[in-house]
Amino acid sequence: MSEESSTATATVPAPKAPAASEGEALLQVHDLVKHFPIKKGLLQRQVGAVQAVDGLTFDVRQGETLGVVGESGCGKSTMGRLITRLLEPTSGKITFEGVDISHLSTAKMRPLRRDIQMIFQDPYSSLNPRHTVGTIVGAPFRLQGIKTENGTKAAVQDLLELCGLNPEHYNRYPHEFSGGQRQRIGIARALALRPKMIVADEPVSALDVSIQAQVVNLLDDLQTELGLTYVVIAHDLSVVRHVSDRVAVMYLGKIVEIADRDSLYASPMHPYTNALMSAVPVPDPSRKQEHNRILLTGDVPSPVNPPSGCHFRTRCWKATEKCAEIEPPLVALKTGHQVACHYPENAPTDVIAETITVSKEAGEAVAKAAEAAVAAKAEETAEAAETAEVAEVAAAEEAPADAEPEAAEAAAEESTEAVESTEAAESTEGADAKGETKS
Ligand SMILES: Nc1ncnc2c1ncn2[C@@H]1O[C@H](COP(=O)(O)OP(=O)(O)O)[C@@H](O)[C@H]1O
Ligand code: SF4
Numbered sequence: 287m288s289e290e291s292s293t294a295t296a297t298v299p300a301p302k303a304p305a306a307s308e309g310e311a312l313l314q315v316h317d318l319v320k321h322f323p324i325k326k327g328l329l330q331r332q333v334g335a336v337q338a339v340d341g342l343t344f345d346v347r348q349g350e351t352l353g354v355v356g357e358s359g360c361g362k363s364t365m366g367r368l369i370t371r372l373l374e375p376t377s378g379k380i381t382f383e384g385v386d387i388s389h390l391s392t393a394k395m396r397p398l399r400r401d402i403q404m405i406f407q408d409p410y411s412s413l414n415p416r417h418t419v420g421t422i423v424g425a426p427f428r429l430q431g432i433k434t435e436n437g438t439k440a441a442v443q444d445l446l447e448l449c450g451l452n453p454e455h456y457n458r459y460p461h462e463f464s465g466g467q468r469q470r471i472g473i474a475r476a477l478a479l480r481p482k483m484i485v486a487d488e489p490v491s492a493l494d495v496s497i498q499a500q501v502v503n504l505l506d507d508l509q510t511e512l513g514l515t516y517v518v519i520a521h522d523l524s525v526v527r528h529v530s531d532r533v534a535v536m537y538l539g540k541i542v543e544i545a546d547r548d549s550l551y552a553s554p555m556h557p558y559t560n561a562l563m564s565a566v567p568v569p570d571p572s573r574k575q576e577h578n579r580i581l582l583t584g585d586v587p588s589p590v591n592p593p594s595g596c597h598f599r600t601r602c603w604k605a606t607e608k609c610a611e612i613e614p615p616l617v618a619l620k621t622g623h624q625v626a627c628h629y630p631e632n633a634p635t636d637v638i639a640e641t642i643t644v645s646k647e648a649g650e651a652v653a654k655a656a657e658a659a660v661a662a663k664a665e666e667t668a669e670a671a672e673t674a675e676v677a678e679v680a681a682a683e684e685a686p687a688d689a690e691p692e693a694a695e696a697a698a699e700e701s702t703e704a705v706e707s708t709e710a711a712e713s714t715e716g717a718d719a720k721g722e723t724k725s
């Protein structure tokens with residue numbers, strides 16, 4: 287079977303009217319955190335946490351493609367699984383079309399599964415080898431109990447055609463298809479219920495270079511035809527450049543830079559973005575000389591114990607003491623261009639001065655607040671001691687102090703329960719995800 291490149295215009299049910307107008311945020315993410323607990327020993331005590339996603343704030347606008355890049359282990363897939371709610375967030379807020387979906391149960395998420403779909407990286411493991419293409423692509427209809435006008439088979443065949451596959455191959459098994467065609471099957475399955483948003487996790491990484499462009503073009507065509515909103519995760523900057531309207535760069539669980547595609551590629555401000563870009567080969571030999579390659583040394587540090595201050599400082603050639611002490615906030619240095627670095631590159635100089643003043647002021651404010659808190663605490667303690675003395679009821683005063691550890695224990699028990707229930711939920715969600723993955 288040859289790899290078809292065209293996307294046929296099959297008759298499929300009309301897409302649902304977009305609820306949000308062009309440019310409006312379809313998905314909003316605020317301070318999203320996912321820490322995977324590390325447990326040890328017989329009692330399975332938590333001894334630490336993998337800080338896979340550590341405070342992400344961004345939005346995805348109706349009809350756009352947000353590209354997400356970063357090296358392996360930066361938390362991109364975890365972010366994708368959080369916003370599709372295949373994972374339960376540790377904290378933070380995810381809002382889809384104005385509805386808070388951060389902690390919705392599997393049952394409550396079910397209707398929303400129609401609107402938010404995911405395409406997985408590996409087209410080999412994401413399709414059940416024992417099911418035919420018809421069963422795989424038709425699964426969402428069955429799972430959601432949806433009846434289509436001319437029956438599920440006709441709807442599935444329309445989807446196959448839409449994704450450049452032969453509808454006659456409805457009864458074939460995944461192993462009879464090439465990698466690119468399998469990914470098309472995965473895309474057809476994701477499109478079955480006419481979602482509003484698709485999160486594609488490295489959709490072409492597992493494919494031959496020659497096939498990658500065809501699948502990327504298919505995603506592009508489908509977006510135009512169906513008005514889809516995409517979040518495309520990739521470690522390859524050239525893929526992201528091709529498909530994205532805006533790009534977010536992730537490093538060790540955080541967004542370090544987010545901007546319109548053209549602004550980011552024309553003037554990357556974060557040293558990490560610069561390093562990633564310098565690794566992209568330049569096709570024009572005459573430009574080679576001006577292309578200074580920045581070699582990133584070492585690996586991404588462990589998210590179990592990330593560096594203090596700026597997470598990138600252990601690999602950054604511009605790092606200073608300040609970088610180790612103060613975490614740089616993600617701030618807008620140009621319209622629509624945010625960066626988290628104390629010494630950004632390509633930034634307007636007046637803005638840099640402003641940022642430095644702002645972060646200095648912010649640092650001072652934090653220090654003042656901490657001082658005030660310490661002073662207030664000292665005052666409180668002194669007052670309490672005085673009261674105790676005056677009333678000569680030191681014993682009575684001690685009682686609440688004794689009670690404190692009990693309260694702390696109760697709180698710890700509660701939080702353990704919470705952790706356990708979150709994990710139970712996670713494993714259910716994981717199973718759920720797996721079920722969906724395997725259709
Ligand atoms: N279920 C999990 N349990 C524990 N750690 C995990 C889990 N999933 C991912 N991680 C860890 O979280 C970090 C980020 O992983 P991931 O989101 O897959 O990154 P990326 O997709 O950018 O390569 C990695 O260190 C990974 O080992
Ligand atoms: S804050 Fe410092 S360490 Fe971090 S990227 Fe900027 S210069 Fe490098």
Ligand SMILES: [Mg+2]
Nearest residue numbers: 362363364487
């Ligand atoms: Mg990944």
